[in-house]
Structure formats: structure tokens, C-alpha cells
Amino acid sequence: MHVTNTELLPALMPTRDARPSRLFIVEDSDVVRALWRTVVARITGLSLAGEFNRASTAIAAIRREPPHVVLLDINLNDGNGMEVMRVVAAESPMTKVVVVSNCSDTTHRKYFTEAGAYAFYDKSHELAAMRDMLERLAEFGSPATSFS
Numbered sequence: 001m002h003v004t005n006t007e008l009l010p011a012l013m014p015t016r017d018a019r020p021s022r023l024f025i026v027e028d029s030d031v032v033r034a035l036w037r038t039v040v041a042r043i044t045g046l047s048l049a050g051e052f053n054r055a056s057t058a059i060a061a062i063r064r065e066p067p068h069v070v071l072l073d074i075n076l077n078d079g080n081g082m083e084v085m086r087v088v089a090a091e092s093p094m095t096k097v098v099v100v101s102n103c104s105d106t107t108h109r110k111y112f113t114e115a116g117a118y119a120f121y122d123k124s125h126e127l128a129a130m131r132d133m134l135e136r137l138a139e140f141g142s143p144a145t146s147f148s
Contacts, residue, residue, distance in 0.1 A: 020047035021068035021138055026058040026084055027051070027100075028077045032123070036071055036100075039131055045138030055079035059087050066092035069137060071130075073123075074101040074108065082115065089116035096137065100130055 023046050027033045033051050040048045049067050052058035055076045062070070062084070070088060074081040081099060088095050096118035101108065104122035112120055121130040 020045050022047055022049035022065075023069040023071065023134075024049060024058065024061065024067040025051040025071045026053075026055070026076065026081065027071065027073040028053045028075060029073070032073070035127075039127075039134070043131070043135055043138050046134060053077050055081070055083045058084050062087060062092060062095070066095050068095060069134070070095060070097045072097050072099050072117075074099065074103045074112075082112070085112060085115045085117060098130065098133070100127075 023040055025033055025036045025040070025048065027036065030053075033053070037048060037051070040046050046069070049065075050058075050061050052061065053076065056078055058070075058076075066088075070084070072081045072084055076084075081101070085097055085099075088097050093116070097112075097116065099112045099117045099120040100123050101120075102123045104120070104124075104126075109120045119130070119133055121127070121133075
């Protein structure tokens, strides 16, 4: 077979969405939120779209404009991360929830994973692994893959 016009071939290939993935930080500690801001700022392809220390304000923001990724703590100022997890699972299933907590025992990991968490990391020991995972997510851009 002889192909003389290849202009149409690239049009069939999926293209990576060039927009950065929007990320929300949901964490009650000012110090940890500052740390996560620093981590996110160093990852090409991620954009910090909001940060919250309360479940209620995070839920309102997620309902208004769902992010691609949520970094979620379990203990929050007005509730817990499971409230946020349930809303994301029910109303924004394309959003990836990454739980990062000091409550990292097997029970908590299982509870959040079964509720739909994309990943679960121990805040004290697994931050490098969390960063690596965020970098891998950022390589793919936002979840919507378009065909040009």
C-alpha cells in the first residue's frame, strides 16, 4: 500500500491535554498545606486550584468546579476526610483522591480505598512516594483525552 498524503494520520492520534491538572489541597494544618503547596509548585503539569482546612468548604468548591486531583487529610477542622471522599465518589468520580494522613493504619487505608481513594500515603513516611505518584499523574495531564 502506498500512502501519499499523511496529513490525516496525526488527526486520529489521541492528544495529551496541555492544560495542567487542577489540584485541591484539603488539610487542616497550615504547616502541611504549605509543604504541599511547595511540592505541587515543583511539579510541571499540576496547578494548585484551591486549598481548604474544612470539609464543608472543600465540598462546596468540589461541587462548584471539580478538580482533577484532591490531596486529602482524614482529620479536618469541621469533620473528616470521609465526608469529602463520599461527595467526590458520588458526584465527581473522575477526580482522583489521594489521602495523605498520619492515621495510616490498615483499617483507615482499607476504609478509604474501599470508598474510592486513588491512593493512600502515610504523611510521616511516604511523602516522596506521594510526590512521585503526583508527577506520574501530571505527565498525563487532565483526565479528559481529546482527539484532534
